Amino acid sequence: MKLNRSVSRFALGAVLLGASAWNTFAAEETLRDLAKERGRYIGAILNSEWFRGDIEPEFEQIHKTQFNTVVAENEMKFDATEPSEGQFNYTYGDKMVQYAKENGMRVRGHALAWHSQVPNWVNNYKGQKEKLLQVLKTHIDSVVGHWKGDVAEWDVVNEAVNDGDHTWRDQGSVWFETIGEEFLDSAFVWAHAADPDAELCYNDYAIEWGLGQGSKAGFVLEQVKRWKENGIPITCVGTQTHIEIAHETTPENVRAFAKALAEYGVTLNITELDIGFPNGSASSLGAADYAKQGHLYRQFMDVFLEEPNMGEFVIWGLTDAHSWLDAQQGKTQGLLWDKQYKPKPAFDSLIVSFKAHPASEVVTPYKLDKDTTSIARHVESPRISASLVGRTLSISGASSAKIELFDMQGRPVFSGKAESSSINLSNIAEGLYVVRIHAGSANLIQRIAIK
Ligand code: G3I
Numbered sequence: 001m002k003l004n005r006s007v008s009r010f011a012l013g014a015v016l017l018g019a020s021a022w023n024t025f026a027a028e029e030t031l032r033d034l035a036k037e038r039g040r041y042i043g044a045i046l047n048s049e050w051f052r053g054d055i056e057p058e059f060e061q062i063h064k065t066q067f068n069t070v071v072a073e074n075e076m077k078f079d080a081t082e083p084s085e086g087q088f089n090y091t092y093g094d095k096m097v098q099y100a101k102e103n104g105m106r107v108r109g110h111a112l113a114w115h116s117q118v119p120n121w122v123n124n125y126k127g128q129k130e131k132l133l134q135v136l137k138t139h140i141d142s143v144v145g146h147w148k149g150d151v152a153e154w155d156v157v158n159e160a161v162n163d164g165d166h167t168w169r170d171q172g173s174v175w176f177e178t179i180g181e182e183f184l185d186s187a188f189v190w191a192h193a194a195d196p197d198a199e200l201c202y203n204d205y206a207i208e209w210g211l212g213q214g215s216k217a218g219f220v221l222e223q224v225k226r227w228k229e230n231g232i233p234i235t236c237v238g239t240q241t242h243i244e245i246a247h248e249t250t251p252e253n254v255r256a257f258a259k260a261l262a263e264y265g266v267t268l269n270i271t272e273l274d275i276g277f278p279n280g281s282a283s284s285l286g287a288a289d290y291a292k293q294g295h296l297y298r299q300f301m302d303v304f305l306e307e308p309n310m311g312e313f314v315i316w317g318l319t320d321a322h323s324w325l326d327a328q329q330g331k332t333q334g335l336l337w338d339k340q341y342k343p344k345p346a347f348d349s350l351i352v353s354f355k356a357h358p359a360s361e362v363v364t365p366y367k368l369d370k371d372t373t374s375i376a377r378h379v380e381s382p383r384i385s386a387s388l389v390g391r392t393l394s395i396s397g398a399s400s401a402k403i404e405l406f407d408m409q410g411r412p413v414f415s416g417k418a419e420s421s422s423i424n425l426s427n428i429a430e431g432l433y434v435v436r437i438h439a440g441s442a443n444l445i446q447r448i449a450i451k
Helices: 005-017 020-028 031-037 057-066 091-102 129-146 174-179 182-194 216-229 250-262 287-306 324-329 345-356
Strands: 041-046 069-072 106-114 153-158 199-204 236-239 242-244 267-278 310-315 385-389 392-396 401-407 412-418 422-424 431-439 442-450
Touching: 031 041, 031 057, 031 345, 041 057, 041 106, 069 091, 069 310, 091 106, 106 129, 106 182, 106 310, 129 174, 129 182, 153 182, 174 182, 182 199, 182 216, 182 431, 182 442, 199 216, 199 267, 216 236, 216 250, 236 250, 250 267, 250 287, 267 287, 267 324, 287 310, 287 345, 385 442, 392 431, 412 422
Parallel strands: 041 069, 041 310, 069 106, 106 153, 153 199, 199 236, 236 267, 242 267, 267 310
Antiparallel strands: 385 392, 392 422, 401 412, 401 431, 431 442
16 A cells, blocks of 8 residues: 655654644544545444533533444443343433444444453352353343344443463353353343344454464454354454553554454454553653554554454544553543543544545455445345254245254354245254355344254
Protein backbone atom coordinates (compact mmCIF):
# COMPACT_ATOMS: atom_id res chain seq x y z
CA MET A 1 0.00 0.00 0.00
CA LYS A 2 1.67 3.27 -1.19
CA LEU A 3 1.40 5.86 1.57
CA ASN A 4 1.28 9.56 0.83
CA ARG A 5 4.77 10.26 2.20
CA SER A 6 4.41 14.04 2.25
CA VAL A 7 1.28 13.86 4.42
CA SER A 8 2.76 11.42 6.90
CA ARG A 9 6.09 13.27 7.21
CA PHE A 10 4.38 16.63 7.66
CA ALA A 11 1.84 15.10 10.04
CA LEU A 12 4.42 13.38 12.20
CA GLY A 13 6.46 16.60 12.39
CA ALA A 14 3.44 18.62 13.43
CA VAL A 15 2.40 16.05 15.99
CA LEU A 16 5.90 16.22 17.47
CA LEU A 17 5.51 20.02 17.67
CA GLY A 18 2.37 19.59 19.77
CA ALA A 19 -1.32 19.24 19.26
CA SER A 20 -2.35 22.87 19.07
CA ALA A 21 -1.56 23.22 15.36
CA TRP A 22 -3.76 20.22 14.72
CA ASN A 23 -6.92 21.08 16.56
CA THR A 24 -8.15 22.52 13.26
CA PHE A 25 -8.59 18.90 12.12
CA ALA A 26 -10.91 18.41 15.04
CA ALA A 27 -13.13 21.17 13.66
CA GLU A 28 -13.29 19.97 10.04
CA GLU A 29 -12.89 16.19 9.85
CA THR A 30 -14.58 13.51 11.87
CA LEU A 31 -13.27 10.02 12.44
CA ARG A 32 -16.70 8.55 11.71
CA ASP A 33 -17.05 10.24 8.30
CA LEU A 34 -13.58 9.11 7.29
CA ALA A 35 -14.32 5.57 8.51
CA LYS A 36 -17.70 5.42 6.82
CA GLU A 37 -16.19 6.53 3.47
CA ARG A 38 -13.92 3.48 3.78
CA GLY A 39 -16.62 0.99 4.80
CA ARG A 40 -15.09 0.65 8.22
CA TYR A 41 -16.16 1.31 11.80
CA ILE A 42 -14.47 3.35 14.50
CA GLY A 43 -15.99 3.36 17.95
CA ALA A 44 -15.68 3.90 21.64
CA ILE A 45 -17.44 2.59 24.70
CA LEU A 46 -20.30 4.36 26.39
CA ASN A 47 -18.85 4.57 29.88
CA SER A 48 -21.00 3.48 32.80
CA GLU A 49 -21.21 7.13 33.86
CA TRP A 50 -23.10 7.87 30.62
CA PHE A 51 -25.73 5.26 31.42
CA ARG A 52 -26.13 6.74 34.90
CA GLY A 53 -26.48 10.28 33.47
CA ASP A 54 -23.39 11.25 35.42
CA ILE A 55 -21.05 12.53 32.72
CA GLU A 56 -20.23 15.90 31.15
CA PRO A 57 -22.33 16.93 28.09
CA GLU A 58 -19.16 17.12 26.01
CA PHE A 59 -18.90 13.32 26.21
CA GLU A 60 -21.98 12.56 24.14
CA GLN A 61 -21.44 15.51 21.82
CA ILE A 62 -18.01 14.20 20.85
CA HIS A 63 -19.02 10.53 20.90
CA LYS A 64 -21.87 10.85 18.43
CA THR A 65 -19.86 13.19 16.20
CA GLN A 66 -16.71 11.09 16.00
CA PHE A 67 -17.82 7.45 16.18
CA ASN A 68 -20.02 5.13 14.09
CA THR A 69 -19.95 2.10 16.38
CA VAL A 70 -20.68 1.77 20.06
CA VAL A 71 -20.34 -0.78 22.86
CA ALA A 72 -21.38 -0.69 26.52
CA GLU A 73 -18.57 -0.67 29.06
CA ASN A 74 -20.55 -2.89 31.48
CA GLU A 75 -24.24 -2.70 30.74
CA MET A 76 -24.64 -5.73 28.43
CA LYS A 77 -22.60 -8.10 30.57
CA PHE A 78 -24.19 -11.10 32.32
CA ASP A 79 -24.48 -9.44 35.75
CA ALA A 80 -26.21 -6.41 34.21
CA THR A 81 -28.67 -8.17 31.91
CA GLU A 82 -29.64 -11.15 34.12
CA PRO A 83 -28.92 -10.05 37.71
CA SER A 84 -31.06 -12.85 39.08
CA GLU A 85 -32.08 -16.15 37.49
CA GLY A 86 -34.62 -15.64 34.75
CA GLN A 87 -35.01 -11.93 35.59
CA PHE A 88 -33.69 -9.92 32.63
CA ASN A 89 -32.90 -6.21 32.72
CA TYR A 90 -32.52 -4.60 29.30
CA THR A 91 -33.06 -0.99 30.39
CA TYR A 92 -29.50 0.26 29.95
CA GLY A 93 -28.87 -1.82 26.82
CA ASP A 94 -32.09 -0.48 25.30
CA LYS A 95 -30.89 3.05 26.07
CA MET A 96 -27.69 2.41 24.13
CA VAL A 97 -29.48 0.75 21.21
CA GLN A 98 -31.82 3.75 21.00
CA TYR A 99 -28.84 6.14 21.07
CA ALA A 100 -27.16 4.13 18.30
CA LYS A 101 -30.30 4.21 16.14
CA GLU A 102 -30.67 7.97 16.61
CA ASN A 103 -27.03 8.46 15.63
CA GLY A 104 -26.62 5.89 12.82
CA MET A 105 -24.20 3.71 14.75
CA ARG A 106 -23.42 -0.01 14.65
CA VAL A 107 -23.76 -1.76 18.01
CA ARG A 108 -21.31 -4.27 19.51
CA GLY A 109 -22.66 -6.51 22.27
CA HIS A 110 -20.20 -7.20 25.09
CA ALA A 111 -20.15 -9.97 26.41
CA LEU A 112 -22.24 -13.14 26.64
CA ALA A 113 -19.97 -15.76 28.28
CA TRP A 114 -17.16 -14.41 30.45
CA HIS A 115 -15.67 -15.70 33.70
CA SER A 116 -15.87 -12.19 35.21
CA GLN A 117 -18.93 -10.12 36.14
CA VAL A 118 -20.99 -13.29 36.46
CA PRO A 119 -23.70 -12.94 39.12
CA ASN A 120 -23.40 -15.09 42.23
CA TRP A 121 -26.55 -17.05 41.41
CA VAL A 122 -24.71 -18.46 38.38
CA ASN A 123 -21.55 -19.31 40.32
CA ASN A 124 -23.73 -21.15 42.84
CA TYR A 125 -24.47 -23.73 40.12
CA LYS A 126 -20.78 -24.67 39.92
CA GLY A 127 -20.46 -28.42 39.34
CA GLN A 128 -23.94 -28.80 37.83
CA LYS A 129 -23.10 -29.21 34.12
CA GLU A 130 -26.56 -29.70 32.63
CA LYS A 131 -28.00 -26.88 34.75
CA LEU A 132 -25.24 -24.46 33.73
CA LEU A 133 -25.64 -25.41 30.07
CA GLN A 134 -29.30 -24.55 30.42
CA VAL A 135 -28.47 -21.30 32.26
CA LEU A 136 -26.05 -20.25 29.51
CA LYS A 137 -28.46 -21.23 26.72
CA THR A 138 -31.37 -19.38 28.34
CA HIS A 139 -29.17 -16.29 28.82
CA ILE A 140 -27.98 -16.26 25.22
CA ASP A 141 -31.41 -17.06 23.75
CA SER A 142 -32.96 -14.23 25.79
CA VAL A 143 -30.32 -11.52 25.46
CA VAL A 144 -29.38 -12.10 21.81
CA GLY A 145 -33.04 -12.62 20.99
CA HIS A 146 -34.03 -9.35 22.70
CA TRP A 147 -31.59 -7.33 20.59
CA LYS A 148 -31.91 -9.41 17.41
CA GLY A 149 -31.29 -7.09 14.46
CA ASP A 150 -30.11 -4.28 16.77
CA VAL A 151 -26.77 -5.69 17.88
CA ALA A 152 -24.63 -6.24 14.79
CA GLU A 153 -21.89 -8.15 16.57
CA TRP A 154 -21.44 -10.02 19.86
CA ASP A 155 -18.42 -10.87 21.94
CA VAL A 156 -19.84 -14.36 22.44
CA VAL A 157 -16.97 -15.56 24.60
CA ASN A 158 -14.53 -13.23 26.37
CA GLU A 159 -11.08 -14.05 27.80
CA ALA A 160 -11.31 -17.86 27.91
CA VAL A 161 -7.54 -18.40 27.40
CA ASN A 162 -5.11 -18.49 30.28
CA ASP A 163 -2.24 -16.09 30.72
CA GLY A 164 1.06 -17.88 31.13
CA ASP A 165 0.55 -21.35 29.62
CA HIS A 166 -1.90 -20.12 26.95
CA THR A 167 -4.31 -23.02 27.19
CA TRP A 168 -7.91 -22.76 28.31
CA ARG A 169 -8.66 -20.68 31.42
CA ASP A 170 -9.48 -23.67 33.60
CA GLN A 171 -9.39 -21.82 36.94
CA GLY A 172 -11.82 -19.14 38.09
CA SER A 173 -14.26 -19.74 35.27
CA VAL A 174 -17.52 -21.37 36.32
CA TRP A 175 -18.24 -22.06 32.67
CA PHE A 176 -15.02 -23.94 31.95
CA GLU A 177 -14.71 -25.62 35.32
CA THR A 178 -18.23 -27.03 35.21
CA ILE A 179 -19.01 -27.49 31.51
CA GLY A 180 -15.57 -27.80 29.98
CA GLU A 181 -14.34 -26.52 26.64
CA GLU A 182 -17.66 -27.26 24.95
CA PHE A 183 -19.24 -24.16 26.56
CA LEU A 184 -17.49 -22.08 23.90
CA ASP A 185 -18.84 -24.13 20.97
CA SER A 186 -22.31 -24.14 22.48
CA ALA A 187 -22.28 -20.39 23.10
CA PHE A 188 -21.49 -19.69 19.46
CA VAL A 189 -24.08 -22.17 18.17
CA TRP A 190 -26.79 -20.73 20.44
CA ALA A 191 -25.91 -17.12 19.60
CA HIS A 192 -26.09 -17.92 15.88
CA ALA A 193 -29.45 -19.61 16.32
CA ALA A 194 -30.76 -16.57 18.23
CA ASP A 195 -29.59 -14.08 15.58
CA PRO A 196 -28.26 -15.67 12.37
CA ASP A 197 -27.22 -12.27 10.99
CA ALA A 198 -25.05 -11.19 13.93
CA GLU A 199 -21.28 -11.29 13.71
CA LEU A 200 -19.96 -13.61 16.44
CA CYS A 201 -16.57 -12.86 17.99
CA TYR A 202 -14.13 -14.51 20.33
CA ASN A 203 -12.61 -11.58 22.30
CA ASP A 204 -9.41 -11.57 24.38
CA TYR A 205 -6.51 -9.48 25.62
CA ALA A 206 -2.75 -10.00 25.14
CA ILE A 207 -3.26 -11.54 21.69
CA GLU A 208 -1.33 -8.70 20.10
CA TRP A 209 2.01 -10.39 20.96
CA GLY A 210 2.59 -12.46 17.86
CA LEU A 211 1.72 -15.97 16.68
CA GLY A 212 4.90 -17.70 17.82
CA GLN A 213 5.02 -21.20 19.30
CA GLY A 214 3.09 -21.26 22.57
CA SER A 215 1.67 -17.77 22.06
CA LYS A 216 -1.82 -16.84 23.24
CA ALA A 217 -2.71 -15.61 19.76
CA GLY A 218 -1.41 -18.90 18.34
CA PHE A 219 -3.71 -20.85 20.66
CA VAL A 220 -6.67 -18.69 19.63
CA LEU A 221 -5.81 -19.24 15.96
CA GLU A 222 -5.79 -23.01 16.50
CA GLN A 223 -9.27 -22.81 18.06
CA VAL A 224 -10.55 -20.70 15.17
CA LYS A 225 -9.23 -23.34 12.74
CA ARG A 226 -10.97 -26.12 14.68
CA TRP A 227 -14.21 -24.16 15.06
CA LYS A 228 -14.35 -23.42 11.34
CA GLU A 229 -13.64 -27.08 10.48
CA ASN A 230 -16.48 -28.10 12.78
CA GLY A 231 -18.99 -25.60 11.52
CA ILE A 232 -19.00 -23.50 14.69
CA PRO A 233 -20.36 -20.12 13.46
CA ILE A 234 -17.57 -17.78 14.60
CA THR A 235 -17.10 -14.81 12.24
CA CYS A 236 -14.61 -12.58 14.08
CA VAL A 237 -11.89 -12.34 16.69
CA GLY A 238 -11.54 -9.28 18.90
CA THR A 239 -8.08 -8.23 20.00
CA GLN A 240 -8.67 -5.98 23.01
CA THR A 241 -5.21 -4.34 22.71
CA HIS A 242 -4.76 -2.69 26.12
CA ILE A 243 -1.15 -1.59 25.71
CA GLU A 244 1.56 1.01 26.53
CA ILE A 245 3.76 3.19 24.32
CA ALA A 246 6.69 0.81 24.85
CA HIS A 247 4.78 -1.95 23.02
CA GLU A 248 6.03 -0.90 19.61
CA THR A 249 5.84 -4.34 17.97
CA THR A 250 2.13 -4.78 18.58
CA PRO A 251 0.74 -3.10 15.41
CA GLU A 252 2.66 -5.47 13.14
CA ASN A 253 1.68 -8.42 15.32
CA VAL A 254 -1.94 -7.41 14.79
CA ARG A 255 -1.33 -7.28 11.05
CA ALA A 256 0.09 -10.81 11.08
CA PHE A 257 -2.88 -12.05 13.11
CA ALA A 258 -5.35 -10.42 10.67
CA LYS A 259 -3.64 -12.15 7.76
CA ALA A 260 -3.65 -15.52 9.53
CA LEU A 261 -7.36 -15.23 10.37
CA ALA A 262 -8.17 -14.24 6.79
CA GLU A 263 -7.26 -17.81 5.81
CA TYR A 264 -10.37 -18.92 7.72
CA GLY A 265 -12.68 -16.12 6.64
CA VAL A 266 -12.65 -14.68 10.16
CA THR A 267 -12.35 -10.90 10.59
CA LEU A 268 -10.02 -9.35 13.16
CA ASN A 269 -11.39 -6.35 15.09
CA ILE A 270 -9.56 -4.07 17.49
CA THR A 271 -12.11 -4.02 20.31
CA GLU A 272 -10.71 -2.23 23.41
CA LEU A 273 -7.68 -0.18 22.41
CA ASP A 274 -6.03 2.15 24.91
CA ILE A 275 -2.37 3.15 25.14
CA GLY A 276 -1.75 4.08 28.75
CA PHE A 277 1.12 5.67 30.65
CA PRO A 278 2.15 4.51 34.15
CA ASN A 279 -0.15 5.78 36.90
CA GLY A 280 1.13 8.96 38.52
CA SER A 281 3.14 9.98 35.47
CA ALA A 282 0.55 12.46 34.14
CA SER A 283 2.25 15.57 35.56
CA SER A 284 5.58 14.63 33.99
CA LEU A 285 4.23 13.81 30.53
CA GLY A 286 5.18 16.26 27.78
CA ALA A 287 4.55 16.82 24.07
CA ALA A 288 7.06 14.15 23.10
CA ASP A 289 5.25 11.51 25.20
CA TYR A 290 1.89 12.35 23.68
CA ALA A 291 3.47 12.44 20.22
CA LYS A 292 4.79 8.90 20.77
CA GLN A 293 1.34 7.81 21.93
CA GLY A 294 -0.14 9.41 18.81
CA HIS A 295 2.41 7.66 16.64
CA LEU A 296 1.48 4.25 18.06
CA TYR A 297 -2.23 4.99 17.63
CA ARG A 298 -1.44 5.96 14.06
CA GLN A 299 0.42 2.70 13.42
CA PHE A 300 -2.63 0.72 14.58
CA MET A 301 -4.87 2.73 12.27
CA ASP A 302 -2.44 2.24 9.36
CA VAL A 303 -2.55 -1.54 9.89
CA PHE A 304 -6.31 -1.46 10.33
CA LEU A 305 -6.88 0.39 7.05
CA GLU A 306 -4.29 -1.61 5.11
CA GLU A 307 -5.59 -5.03 6.16
CA PRO A 308 -8.74 -6.00 4.20
CA ASN A 309 -9.68 -8.47 6.94
CA MET A 310 -10.24 -5.87 9.67
CA GLY A 311 -13.61 -4.27 10.33
CA GLU A 312 -13.80 -2.35 13.60
CA PHE A 313 -11.41 -0.09 15.51
CA VAL A 314 -12.86 0.41 18.98
CA ILE A 315 -11.26 2.39 21.80
CA TRP A 316 -12.00 1.53 25.42
CA GLY A 317 -12.93 5.07 26.37
CA LEU A 318 -13.17 8.59 24.99
CA THR A 319 -11.68 10.97 27.57
CA ASP A 320 -8.95 10.49 30.15
CA ALA A 321 -11.43 11.88 32.64
CA HIS A 322 -13.33 8.56 32.57
CA SER A 323 -11.15 5.51 32.04
CA TRP A 324 -10.84 2.14 33.72
CA LEU A 325 -7.08 2.54 33.36
CA ASP A 326 -6.77 4.86 36.35
CA ALA A 327 -9.11 2.91 38.61
CA GLN A 328 -8.07 -0.63 37.76
CA GLN A 329 -5.04 -0.92 35.53
CA GLY A 330 -2.41 1.27 37.15
CA LYS A 331 -2.21 3.40 34.05
CA THR A 332 -3.48 6.79 32.88
CA GLN A 333 -3.96 9.21 29.97
CA GLY A 334 -4.53 6.42 27.44
CA LEU A 335 -7.24 7.92 25.25
CA LEU A 336 -7.84 10.43 22.45
CA TRP A 337 -9.28 13.33 24.44
CA ASP A 338 -7.75 14.73 27.63
CA LYS A 339 -9.58 15.38 30.88
CA GLN A 340 -10.81 18.74 29.58
CA TYR A 341 -12.14 17.05 26.42
CA LYS A 342 -9.41 18.59 24.26
CA PRO A 343 -8.24 16.34 21.40
CA LYS A 344 -4.73 14.99 21.93
CA PRO A 345 -2.12 14.24 19.25
CA ALA A 346 -3.52 10.70 19.14
CA PHE A 347 -6.77 12.07 17.71
CA ASP A 348 -4.89 14.03 15.05
CA SER A 349 -2.77 10.97 14.25
CA LEU A 350 -5.86 8.92 13.46
CA ILE A 351 -7.17 11.67 11.18
CA VAL A 352 -3.83 11.78 9.41
CA SER A 353 -3.82 8.00 8.98
CA PHE A 354 -7.28 8.04 7.42
CA LYS A 355 -6.19 10.80 5.03
CA ALA A 356 -3.07 8.85 4.10
CA HIS A 357 -5.29 5.90 3.08
CA PRO A 358 -7.74 7.10 0.42
CA ALA A 359 -11.12 5.34 0.41
CA SER A 360 -10.27 3.93 -3.04
CA GLU A 361 -7.41 2.00 -1.44
CA VAL A 362 -9.23 0.64 1.61
CA VAL A 363 -11.07 -2.69 1.35
CA THR A 364 -13.99 -3.39 3.62
CA PRO A 365 -14.76 -6.91 4.91
CA TYR A 366 -18.42 -5.95 4.95
CA LYS A 367 -21.12 -5.80 2.30
CA LEU A 368 -22.26 -2.16 2.38
CA ASP A 369 -26.02 -2.01 2.68
CA LYS A 370 -28.12 0.76 1.15
CA ASP A 371 -27.39 3.51 3.68
CA THR A 372 -23.96 2.19 4.73
CA THR A 373 -24.51 3.21 8.35
CA SER A 374 -25.22 -0.32 9.48
CA ILE A 375 -23.09 -2.61 7.37
CA ALA A 376 -24.36 -6.14 6.99
CA ARG A 377 -21.76 -8.83 6.50
CA HIS A 378 -23.75 -11.89 5.65
CA VAL A 379 -24.95 -12.31 2.11
CA GLU A 380 -28.65 -13.10 2.50
CA SER A 381 -29.15 -16.83 2.02
CA PRO A 382 -32.43 -18.73 1.88
CA ARG A 383 -33.75 -19.55 5.33
CA ILE A 384 -33.81 -23.18 6.40
CA SER A 385 -34.63 -24.55 9.83
CA ALA A 386 -34.39 -27.95 11.47
CA SER A 387 -36.23 -29.75 14.24
CA LEU A 388 -35.62 -33.12 15.86
CA VAL A 389 -38.63 -35.21 16.76
CA GLY A 390 -37.57 -38.46 18.41
CA ARG A 391 -34.82 -39.69 16.11
CA THR A 392 -36.07 -37.95 12.95
CA LEU A 393 -34.45 -34.69 11.89
CA SER A 394 -36.80 -32.63 9.72
CA ILE A 395 -35.56 -29.78 7.53
CA SER A 396 -37.95 -27.03 6.46
CA GLY A 397 -37.14 -24.73 3.54
CA ALA A 398 -35.30 -27.42 1.55
CA SER A 399 -36.43 -30.68 -0.09
CA SER A 400 -33.01 -32.28 0.20
CA ALA A 401 -29.96 -31.39 2.27
CA LYS A 402 -26.54 -32.70 3.27
CA ILE A 403 -26.37 -33.46 6.99
CA GLU A 404 -23.17 -33.60 9.05
CA LEU A 405 -23.16 -34.41 12.75
CA PHE A 406 -20.29 -33.57 15.12
CA ASP A 407 -19.85 -34.45 18.78
CA MET A 408 -19.14 -31.61 21.24
CA GLN A 409 -15.41 -32.13 20.84
CA GLY A 410 -15.85 -31.34 17.15
CA ARG A 411 -15.30 -34.92 15.95
CA PRO A 412 -17.40 -35.96 12.89
CA VAL A 413 -19.95 -38.59 13.92
CA PHE A 414 -22.21 -38.95 10.92
CA SER A 415 -22.90 -37.56 7.47
CA GLY A 416 -25.76 -38.30 5.14
CA LYS A 417 -28.40 -36.86 2.85
CA ALA A 418 -31.85 -35.82 3.98
CA GLU A 419 -34.19 -36.82 1.17
CA SER A 420 -37.74 -35.40 1.14
CA SER A 421 -36.60 -33.01 3.93
CA SER A 422 -36.03 -35.51 6.71
CA ILE A 423 -33.45 -38.04 7.86
CA ASN A 424 -33.57 -40.78 10.47
CA LEU A 425 -30.83 -40.70 13.13
CA SER A 426 -31.89 -43.88 14.90
CA ASN A 427 -28.40 -45.34 15.05
CA ILE A 428 -26.78 -42.28 16.68
CA ALA A 429 -26.01 -42.67 20.39
CA GLU A 430 -27.73 -40.42 22.90
CA GLY A 431 -25.94 -37.12 23.53
CA LEU A 432 -25.36 -33.52 22.50
CA TYR A 433 -24.30 -32.86 18.92
CA VAL A 434 -23.76 -30.00 16.49
CA VAL A 435 -25.57 -30.61 13.22
CA ARG A 436 -24.47 -28.76 10.08
CA ILE A 437 -27.01 -28.66 7.26
CA HIS A 438 -26.15 -27.62 3.71
CA ALA A 439 -28.99 -27.04 1.26
CA GLY A 440 -27.77 -25.26 -1.87
CA SER A 441 -26.39 -21.88 -0.71
CA ALA A 442 -28.14 -22.15 2.66
CA ASN A 443 -26.22 -23.33 5.70
CA LEU A 444 -27.54 -23.99 9.17
CA ILE A 445 -25.59 -24.94 12.27
CA GLN A 446 -27.56 -26.05 15.31
CA ARG A 447 -27.07 -27.99 18.52
CA ILE A 448 -29.30 -31.00 18.98
CA ALA A 449 -29.77 -33.32 21.93
CA ILE A 450 -30.47 -36.95 20.96
CA LYS A 451 -32.24 -38.69 23.79
O1 G3I B 1 -22.09 -0.81 39.45
C1 G3I B 1 -21.31 -0.88 40.67
C2 G3I B 1 -21.75 0.23 41.63
O2 G3I B 1 -23.09 -0.01 42.01
C3 G3I B 1 -20.83 0.23 42.86
O3 G3I B 1 -21.19 1.28 43.70
C4 G3I B 1 -19.39 0.40 42.36
C5 G3I B 1 -18.41 0.42 43.49
O4 G3I B 1 -18.21 -0.90 43.95
O5 G3I B 1 -19.04 -0.72 41.49
C6 G3I B 1 -19.86 -0.69 40.33
O6 G3I B 1 -19.49 -1.77 39.50
C7 G3I B 1 -18.23 -1.57 38.85
C8 G3I B 1 -18.45 -1.67 37.34
O7 G3I B 1 -17.20 -1.58 36.64
C9 G3I B 1 -19.39 -0.56 36.85
O8 G3I B 1 -18.81 0.68 37.08
C10 G3I B 1 -17.30 -2.72 39.26
O9 G3I B 1 -17.00 -2.56 40.63
C11 G3I B 1 -16.01 -2.64 38.44
O10 G3I B 1 -15.21 -3.80 38.71
C12 G3I B 1 -16.34 -2.68 36.96
O11 G3I B 1 -15.13 -2.53 36.24
C13 G3I B 1 -15.23 -2.84 34.83
C14 G3I B 1 -14.33 -4.04 34.54
O12 G3I B 1 -14.39 -4.34 33.12
C15 G3I B 1 -14.79 -5.26 35.31
O13 G3I B 1 -13.95 -6.35 34.99
C16 G3I B 1 -14.75 -1.63 34.03
O14 G3I B 1 -15.65 -0.55 34.20
C17 G3I B 1 -14.66 -1.99 32.55
O15 G3I B 1 -14.04 -0.94 31.81
C18 G3I B 1 -13.84 -3.26 32.35
O16 G3I B 1 -13.89 -3.62 30.99
C19 G3I B 1 -13.19 -4.84 30.65
C20 G3I B 1 -13.92 -5.50 29.52
O17 G3I B 1 -15.26 -5.76 29.90
C21 G3I B 1 -13.20 -6.78 29.11
N1 G3I B 1 -11.83 -6.49 28.75
C22 G3I B 1 -11.06 -5.82 29.80
C23 G3I B 1 -11.77 -4.50 30.17
C24 G3I B 1 -10.94 -3.78 31.22
O18 G3I B 1 -10.90 -4.53 32.39
